[in-house]
Amino acid sequence: MAHYEEMAVHGYDDFCQAVSERKGKDIFVYFSGNKDAQGKSWCPDCVTAEPVVRGQMTHLPEGSVFIYCQVGERAYWKDSNNDFKKALKLSGVPTLLRYGTPQKLVEEECFKSELVRMMFTED
Amino acid sequence: MAALCRGRHRWKRTSSLHVLTRTLTGNYDYDLVVIGGGSGGLACSKEAAQLGQKVAVLDYVEPSVQGTKWGLGGTCVNVGCIPKKLMHQAALLGTAVKDAKKYGWQISGPICHDWATMAEAIQNHVRSLNWGHRVQLQDKKVKYLNIKGSLVDEHTVKGLTKAGKEMTLTAKDIVIATGGRPNYPTNIPGAMEHGITSDDIFWLKKSPGKTLVVGASYVALECAGFLTGIGLDTTVMVRSIALRGFDQQMAGLVTDYMDAYGTKFAWKCVPKSVEKLSSGALQVTWTDTHTGDEHKDTYDSVLWAVGRAPETKALGLDKLGVELKKETGKIILGSDESTSVPNIYAFGDIGEGRPELTPTAIKAGKLLARRLTGHSTELMNYDNVPTTVFTPLEYACVGLSEEEAEKRHGKDGIEVYHAFYKPLEFIVAERDASQCYLKVVCERGGQQKILGLHFTGPNAGEVTQGFALGFQCGATYSHLLQTVGIHPTCAEEVIKVNITKRSGLDATVTGC
Numbered sequence: 333m334a335h336y337e338e339m340a341v342h343g344y345d346d347f348c349q350a351v352s353e354r355k356g357k358d359i360f361v362y363f364s365g366n367k368d369a370q371g372k373s374w375c376p377d378c379v380t381a382e383p384v385v386r387g388q389m390t391h392l393p394e395g396s397v398f399i400y401c402q403v404g405e406r407a408y409w410k411d412s413n414n415d416f417k418k419a420l421k422l423s424g425v426p427t428l429l430r431y432g433t434p435q436k437l438v439e440e441e442c443f444k445s446e447l448v449r450m451m452f453t454e455d
Numbered sequence: 456m457a458a459l460c461r462g463r464h465r466w467k468r469t470s471s472l473h474v475l476t477r478t479l480t481g482n483y484d485y486d487l488v489v490i491g492g493g494s495g496g497l498a499c500s501k502e503a504a505q506l507g508q509k510v511a512v513l514d515y516v517e518p519s520v521q522g523t524k525w526g527l528g529g530t531c532v533n534v535g536c537i538p539k540k541l542m543h544q545a546a547l548l549g550t551a552v553k554d555a556k557k558y559g560w561q562i563s564g565p566i567c568h569d570w571a572t573m574a575e576a577i578q579n580h581v582r583s584l585n586w587g588h589r590v591q592l593q594d595k596k597v598k599y600l601n602i603k604g605s606l607v608d609e610h611t612v613k614g615l616t617k618a619g620k621e622m623t624l625t626a627k628d629i630v631i632a633t634g635g636r637p638n639y640p641t642n643i644p645g646a647m648e649h650g651i652t653s654d655d656i657f658w659l660k661k662s663p664g665k666t667l668v669v670g671a672s673y674v675a676l677e678c679a680g681f682l683t684g685i686g687l688d689t690t691v692m693v694r695s696i697a698l699r700g701f702d703q704q705m706a707g708l709v710t711d712y713m714d715a716y717g718t719k720f721a722w723k724c725v726p727k728s729v730e731k732l733s734s735g736a737l738q739v740t741w742t743d744t745h746t747g748d749e750h751k752d753t754y755d756s757v758l759w760a761v762g763r764a765p766e767t768k769a770l771g772l773d774k775l776g777v778e779l780k781k782e783t784g785k786i787i788l789g790s791d792e793s794t795s796v797p798n799i800y801a802f803g804d805i806g807e808g809r810p811e812l813t814p815t816a817i818k819a820g821k822l823l824a825r826r827l828t829g830h831s832t833e834l835m836n837y838d839n840v841p842t843t844v845f846t847p848l849e850y851a852c853v854g855l856s857e858e859e860a861e862k863r864h865g866k867d868g869i870e871v872y873h874a875f876y877k878p879l880e881f882i883v884a885e886r887d888a889s890q891c892y893l894k895v896v897c898e899r900g901g902q903q904k905i906l907g908l909h910f911t912g913p914n915a916g917e918v919t920q921g922f923a924l925g926f927q928c929g930a931t932y933s934h935l936l937q938t939v940g941i942h943p944t945c946a947e948e949v950i951k952v953n954i955t956k957r958s959g960l961d962a963t964v965t966g967c
Contacts, residue, residue, distance in 0.1 A: 434583035441590065450593050 336392040340400045344415035347401050358396040359431040366402045374406045378426040381442035391452040483625045485511045490604040491632035493529015494813040495803030499820030504597045506828040513604035519654035526585030531813040538657035541577045543845045546684020554884035568685040570662035605771040609798045631801040633766035645729030650757040664755025671697040673844045675760035680846040683718040690719040702856035705909045708890040712848035765805045780807040841923035849915035853923045854907035860896045870899045871956040876948040876964040903932035918946040
């Protein structure tokens with residue numbers, strides 16, 4: 333059994349709900365563009381980064397939470413007023429962040445397994 | 456002198472042994488270990504790594520007396536330049552809002568400032584910088600160790616992790632860039648238990664309230680400046696003079712402005728003791744050295760800004776024979792940042808005679824890395840370093856103070872062009888511009904080479920950066936005459952300056 337909780341959410345409201353239900357926990361969030369019926373995201377960088385991030389998940393701290401958040405379709409994401417950009421100041425997808433801290437990896441940074449591992453293992 | 460020769464000689468030796476030396480590094484854990492992850496240490500370690508070296512950087516923050524700690528990045532990022540400038544900006548914005556009414560903005564009622572909002576925003580930014588540095592180090596393949604490092608011998612560093620575990624690393628070269636920490640006065644009862652320093656002020660969660668700032672360095676004045684600006688009752692207690700080492704005429708303008716701006720000054724006063732009252736307030740007793748009288752007053756906070764001490768005590772330097780300057784405790788360095796021990800280098804705030812500035816530490820660190828890897832012989836040029844004091848009225852300068860220029864060239868050997876000017880924006884806002892001033896200290900003869908440039912006014916740092924380039928290129932007064940000003944700006948007044956102190960004429964600039 334994994335030493336962390338993993339869950340998947342779709343969209344901003346779903347994301348906020350998941351976070352509010354887990355107050356006080358160490359929450360890591362991976363934001364990705366929506367996947368289509370074949371399971372492929374419209375965001376090519378997200379496609380590249382996902383296996384890298386998943387490959388490091390064994391390093392997640394004990395008792396932490398990993399949220400896989402699909403932000404929406406490309407058109408929604410491109411709108412600079414979307415909730416994620418406004419409320420969470422996300423600048424791009426994929427973004428991997430540690431909720432409530434300034435720790436985040438954006439776009440190509442998510443391709444680097446050492447950076448992902450560093451985020452999961454540092455305090 | 457000897458150190459300079461040794462430095463050059465060592466490089467000559469290294470260049471011929473360069474190939475051999477490369478293969479020898481297989482004996483050490485690292486090519487380079489840098490102790491100190493501040494402006495200098497990070498720049499040096501990243502540059503060395505980029506040039507192919509195996510590098511480790513050790514950074515550890517001993518909590519302040521009051522228990523404040525921070526992350527990677529050193530003084531500048533955590534308890535210096537960055538939070539300072541942001542709090543300075545917070546204060547300036549308060550003044551701007553007041554000015555705004557004169558420009559037509561309808562602002563109902565008096566405005567007030569919330570410390571917690573400002574502190575959280577600034578602290579979050581600093582934390583994002585700590586993270587940014589972590590990512591950079593990882594990306595550039597520099598090994599980062601959050602351990603307190605000390606020297607065992609000229610190739611071995613030992614470190615203590617937070618958990619108390621000991622580890623050792625060996626390195627071909629060791630660089631010390633541990634910087635400094637604020638001093639506490641040693642002979643004032645209650646100073647340590649009840650006072651804070653610049654290590655603490657930027658990390659306070661609650662407003663410091665009515666504050667006594669002891670000291671008259673730029674740290675003291677900048678802190679007192681922004682505290683006043685955000686609406687706090689602030690007093691600066693000065694033992695003798697303000698901004699020692701800086702041009703004293705300019706220092707006077709800075710403090711005159713602060714005085715008019717609302718900061719209280721207790722000149723020629725020395726604190727005697729600090730007591731905590733049952734109310735929680737701090738009662739400070741001090742002596743007015745002018746009259747000999749003793750005074751008392753209560754404050755919510757006492758901020759000690761009485762100098763900074765180099766972080767050398769815990770390094771084990773004496774064991775290795777690394778020479779320190781007795782008076783300051785700083786490491787004696789050759790012009791190539793070498794110490795008295797081969798393979799051990801030091802630079803930044805820890806170096807004797809070095810400016811305590813981030814840009815010089817960064818540059819010196821990069822050049823050191825290039826020299827150590829055999830990519831360059833260039834030494835750091837510590838001359839012509841521009842700097843700015845971010846007091847409510849900012850003061851920027853490059854080159855010599857008027858006093859220093861006089862000392863070197865004689866009063867008759869220099870010509871000082873000066874002007875009192877009025878920023879256009881101040882006029883509509885009905886702001887007092889009496890201390891907005893500039894002077895260009897030049898050689899009297901020949902092309903009149905510029906020896907020093909001094910400017911007080913808004914955005915002094917921005918104004919002066921470009922002039923520092925001119926200074927570096929050996930600008931003369933005749934160059935100034937050939938340059939056209941940008942209008943309307945405050946900076947153009949530097950270009951237009953034409954009244955000399957010698958003439959005795961009124962130096963007030965009239966509008967165009």
